[in-house]
Amino acid sequence: MTAMAPKRAQPDLSYLLDHTGHVLRTRxxxxxxxxxxxxxxxxVLVHAVGEERTQIQLAELGDMDKTTMVVTVDALEKAxxxxxxxxxxxxRxxxxxxxxxxxxxVRRSMEIVDGVHRAVLDSLPEGEREVLVRALTRLAEDHLAAPVEAPVATRRARQRT
Structure with a gap:
C-alpha cells in the first residue's frame, strides 16, 4: 500500500511554476x-544587438556562468x-x-519567441491572459524578485542540451 500525500492547505506553486516553466523552455x-x-x-544575440556589451555583462543579463557564456559565444562565432x-x-x-x-x-528568433509566448497565452481564456501576466510580473518584480540565501544551494532545473 502506498502512502497518500497529506492534504495541502495551499496550492503547490513550486510544482505549478516549475512544471509550466520547464514545458515552456522545452517548447x-x-x-x-x-x-x-x-x-x-x-x-546573447538579443542583448548584444545594437549594444556594446562584454561577455561578462551579457552573462549577467542572461544569468549564465562564465564557462557557459564562452561556449555560447564560441558557437555564435562559429555560426x-x-x-x-x-x-x-x-x-583591454x-x-x-x-x-x-x-x-x-535576431529578427527571426524574436518572431519565434513571440509566437511561442502568444500560443501559451492564447491557450487561456481571454480574461485570464492579462491577469496571469500581471500577477507573474508583480511576483517577479516584488516578492520573488531575488533569491534568498539558503544553507544549501538550490539548483536550477537541469536543461537538456
Whole structure:
C-alpha cells in the first residue's frame, strides 16, 4: 500500500511554476532549434544587438556562468552570427558584436519567441491572459524578485542540451 500525500492547505506553486516553466523552455528550445539556435544563443544575440556589451555583462543579463557564456559565444562565432572585438571605450575589454547575419537571425528568433509566448497565452481564456501576466510580473518584480540565501544551494532545473 502506498502512502497518500497529506492534504495541502495551499496550492503547490513550486510544482505549478516549475512544471509550466520547464514545458515552456522545452517548447522554446524546439522552436529555436528550427533556425539553429539555443535559448542561450538567442539571449546573447538579443542583448548584444545594437549594444556594446562584454561577455561578462551579457552573462549577467542572461544569468549564465562564465564557462557557459564562452561556449555560447564560441558557437555564435562559429555560426557567423557574432564576433568578439575590442571595446571602443576600453581596448583591454572585448565585446560581442552581432554580425549582419546575426541581426537577421535576431529578427527571426524574436518572431519565434513571440509566437511561442502568444500560443501559451492564447491557450487561456481571454480574461485570464492579462491577469496571469500581471500577477507573474508583480511576483517577479516584488516578492520573488531575488533569491534568498539558503544553507544549501538550490539548483536550477537541469536543461537538456
Amino acid at each position: 522554446m528550445a524546439a522552436a529555436l532549434a528550427e533556425i539553429g539556435l539555443t535559448a542561450r544563443m538567442h539571449c 557567423g552570427l557574432a564576433e568578439r572585438r575590442p571595446s571602443s571605450g576600453d581596448r 575589454a572585448r565585446v560581442v558584436v552581432v554580425t549582419d547575419r546575426g541581426a537577421e537571425t
